[in-house]
Amino acid sequence: MVQIIYSHYNDDREFVHRRLTTDRFEKASDIIDQYPYQHEADMFEELGSGGGLEFLLGDLKGQHAHYHFIPVEADKGILDLSIVAKKGVFNLLGRKALIRHFYLVTPDTARTQIQELFEHSVEFLYEKHRPFKS
Numbered sequence: 001m002v003q004i005i006y007s008h009y010n011d012d013r014e015f016v017h018r019r020l021t022t023d024r025f026e027k028a029s030d031i032i033d034q035y036p037y038q039h040e041a042d043m044f045e046e047l048g049s050g051g052g053l054e055f056l057l058g059d060l061k062g063q064h065a066h067y068h069f070i071p072v073e074a075d076k077g078i079l080d081l082s083i084v085a086k087k088g089v090f091n092l093l094g095r096k097a098l099i100r101h102f103y104l105v106t107p108d109t110a111r112t113q114i115q116e117l118f119e120h121s122v123e124f125l126y127e128k129h130r131p132f133k134s
Helices: 025-034 037-047 107-114 122-129
Strands: 002-009 015-022 052-058 064-073 076-086 096-105
Touching (some): 002 025, 002 037, 015 025, 025 052, 025 107, 037 064, 052 122, 076 107, 096 122
Antiparallel strands (some): 002 015, 002 052, 052 064, 076 096
């Protein structure tokens, strides 16, 4: 199951925050398609703050993979991925974690990356994205 958390300004300039859990990529894809990118970029320019979309496989307190997509233009956003495959002792020794920045991507590129959460395990995603593979 993937938790989807997204927030944006509505037409009344009210900040709306939504959260749902699904195992269907189609639901995540619909949310990506329907997100008000242009309106959110305009509100960010005006107010200096804005919303975004988060997709979480697992639990932030334990093993997880987490995509964060922040719209910055009508057709582009910043995409980041953080993975914790193993917490480690004192959150340090033996820890298996990474952060990957995709920088400026289109919603379609973000959708392709986010689809991984619905198809693979956290451990698989860690191995796929980790740098310096032997």
